[in-house]
Amino acid sequence: MQTFLQIIANGLMLGGLFAIVAVGLTLIFGIVKVVNFAHGEFLMVGMYLTFLLTTGLGVHPYATAVAVIPILFVLGAVTQRLLIQPLMQARDEHIQIFATVGLSTALINLALLIFGADIANTPNYGVRSQIEIGPVRILEGQLWIFLAAILLVIGLQLFLARTNTGRAIRATAQNRAAARLMGINDRFIYVLTFGIGAACVGFGSALIAPLYPTSPTIGTYFVLIAFVIVVLGGLGSIPGAFFGALIIGLVDALSGFYIGSDLREAVVFGIFLVILILKPSGLFGTRVSQSHVSP
């Protein structure tokens, strides 16, 4: 029983971590309707930034978020403006896929050129210390990530539901032409949304860097899991992504223990394929191929 509870706790904590990566991806997908294959590389860039700032300035990794979030926002906004925007009208959707795949390839290899293939360990300032909650032990940093993920999801939901900008974003997602007729600058909305999506992962990377060693390919692993979560949670649904992340975290932890740690990914991707093929709208989505920000 003790072991089982510990596995559940590990799964939930992992889920929180996945959620913080997946939220930005689902936001970009839901609004801009682009599958951002470079999302994992945004995470990688954010983690390297955290690493550099922490070691260079000697500050707590969480404090670097102040710088990492705006930098990632700009990275996302520039990506949308220079790479995605010119391709929005492309007849062939392959073109958009290749564009973000190209960005992903370029960023991974740029990191390889600069940092080499070795891993970079961000100083953890004690966030790797274990704390006991009832019968289970978790890392302090994991708990912070979990709480941050909840805050991020609630914050984004409030932003989209309550602010004028948020309403404009949702309107653009639902009907671009109608939104333009209402005087919304759709291009600006897309740039903003892509920026916010990237900023979310920037927030995540400041929290993740002290727990996970940074490497050029770290993003690939996380982004594939994030895609699983986004599809599972219903495309574009932010709460869906959160609960999807918890489910995948639990599946990962449970299958790692009961089936074998080397087969965890096969189980996760197996579930992904089943969902994708049998229920493409996801567990929490109700409408196929229609993006919706709130469930």
Next chain:
Amino acid sequence: MTDTTMKSAAPPARIGRHRLGLIALGLVLAALFVIPVAIGDEFVYHIFITICIFAALSTAWNIVGGYAGQLSLGHAIFYGIGAYAGVILVNMGISPWIGMFAGAAVAVVAAIVVSYPCFRLHGPFFALATIAFLEVFRVLALHFRELTGGATGLMIPLKIGWEWMVFRERLPALVIAFGMLLVCLGVAWAIRSRRLGFHLVATRERESAARAAGVGTVKVRLIAVAVSAALSAMVGTFHAMYLTFIEPASMFSLQLSIQIAMFALIGGIGTVWGPLLGAVLLVPITEFARGALGAEAIGLHGFVYGVVLMLVVLFMPNGIMGVLSRFASGHREATGDEPDTHIAAVARSDAAPRIGDPVLRVEGLQKHFGGLHVTNDVGFTLREGEILGLIGPNGAGKTTVFNMLSGFLKPDRGRVSLLGPDGEWHDPASPGDFAALGLGRTFQIVQPFAAMTVEENIMVGAFHRHHAVSDAREAARETAHRMGLGRYLQDEANSLTVGGLKRLEVARVMAMKPRVLLLDEVMAGINRTDVKRAVDLMLSIRETGVSIIAIEHVMQAVMALSDRVIVLSSGEIIAQGDPQEVVRDPHVIEAYLGKEFANA
């Protein structure tokens, strides 16, 4: 220069440029073999062998990713299967020449199992699913150590000679790699220039129009995937022998899958030669970076790849071949004469139409979309040689009825029976079944195959009854001239006007020579002269015994054409019978104009 000289000079010039292009491509191909042999340097050999391998893989990928438009980013699955099958069998003492066929067989099975459920996914989701399958294969290859050696990988035993595909010198390896490239190019060319290629591109461009033209869209894509997987696996077997060592991370690699697709995109996706050009230009960058700069340059080639890929999608999305073909085609001259832009006038006998026995029976069709009752108990019979007008206000459910009559929608209740050429009644279920029984339809919202010329568009219809390309082309040309599309034969379908696209839609279905023709608002957007000619054309089609149901808003045409009219309103038949009488029916006037007009 006068008009006539331009006309006569233009086609030979274009053919000349075209031939020049082929010669240039032939030279590129020959250079792949001649240059390394002439230089004789080990490293140069290695680069050219690698170019051949990647060009072959990319060409094989292009059959699925380009022709069929299914963007697979998991093609390393098949390459890896070929590699593992080859090495495992070699370790059991079986020659890779046999092993590569075993690998191809396994890859074909894997390809069909993986692809079949994924075909309903589009664009990025198909790509994501293939990535997920690739990850599963990689994890399984790591897990089953007894078979694959797990993470430590597998070595091939040191047996040298042609039998084992392992050589001390580089020349024989180049011969094999080059041979494989030729095989892949040959297969890709053969597919593209035959019926299968037309079917694949049609399916990619407009799946529903392809299905209406009788294309087995799932079948042709499965064939494409199977052929592509088999070729990739065979190349994989040889590459494993060449590398002498394989491991899951490098065999089932996402990076490799992306590279294969990238070469095709950069060279020109969906073209026969594009993948070759992409590989020729990009592979040397990798190998030079690796060989000349060593560990310092780790990541450099990948960085260049990524940047090139972004630049290509932004500035030349049709790749190198797109740029080249713009030069090759030059200026397109106007050929043909003015009358050709109109539907050909047809001589009709004035003999009274012979209306025969029923060919289509529709009974009690019911259809709901959620809470909306779109079709309520619609039933009628269509007779041989009859023209039935289907009219009704917007939203009456006319197109929904058509969709049920052609297999695109399944009615909730009721049945559609079609008299087959065999004289038996059938209850077809899918658009393919309907097409096979001789039913053709057009779409209200035109569905041209945008990447094809007008001629090729019509050929897709003609392939319904012709197998050979030359026969289909002949039939397509004849149909095009009848429909006034003769002068546009070589134009991109997208360059036509709305009226032109409507005519193309009809031409494609006419090229199928259907026995029952469903026409959905084909007169919309055609000018007055052409409406009259189109009416004559339809009457002449009917004289050959074809039965027609036409949804039409152009009343002039409805009245002139129809032997009988059915009026649909809110999903129900509210009136039917002689056209002159039906339009005077108060119910019909009310449905169109509202109650106050009914007694006017």
